[in-house]
Amino acid sequence: MGSACSSVYRNHGYVPTDEDLAMVEVGKTVREDLPQLIGRPSSAGLLEGSAWYYVGSRWEYYGARPPVEIDRQVVAVSFGETGVVENVERFGLEKGQVVVLSRRVTDTSIKGVGLVRQLLGSIGRVTAGQLVD
Incomplete structure (x- = not known):
């Protein structure tokens, strides 16, 4: 009898x-x-002039197979011209769409959505469709 494999995260x-x-x-x-x-x-994150992007992912390791990324989130903190925080947003993926998981904003216009898509893009396929709010 072989030993049972279990996932490690x-x-x-x-x-x-x-x-x-x-x-x-x-x-x-x-x-x-x-x-x-x-x-x-x-x-894994980015320091951009107008925003800081924090990127975290969760991987599943199971037996001898290659690890699989099962979740990825991006937190974007964006700044106004004076360096004051304007927006704090958490993004994730749902069925291949970039979704807003939480948001605190002074300005409702979303900056850097294309960059967020890129940062989330290597897990599954992110469609170029609209951001789901």
């Missing part, structure tokens, strides 16, 4: 928790405060 990258993000005040917190509050994006 590992997280890669870094996405702030909702509890950590609650410390970021839209309209008050400035870019310089973020490293102490929620950290800087890991190597």
Whole structure:
């Protein structure tokens, strides 16, 4: 009798928790405060002039087969011209569509949706359709 295989799950990258993000005040917190509050994006994320993108994924390892990425999230924190946080958004994928999982905004126009699609794009297929809100 062989030994039974069971899945092992590992997280890669870094996405702030909702509890950590609650410390970021839209309209008050400035870019310089973020490293102490929620950290800087890991190597999987991006530091862009107008936003910081945090990317985290969950992988399933099972026996000898190659690992499979089963979930990926992107948290986007965007800034106004003075460096004050304007938007805090969490994105994920549902049936291949980019979906907003949570959002706190001063401005409802979404910036960087194309970039969010790229950051989420390597898990499954992200369609070029509209962002599901």
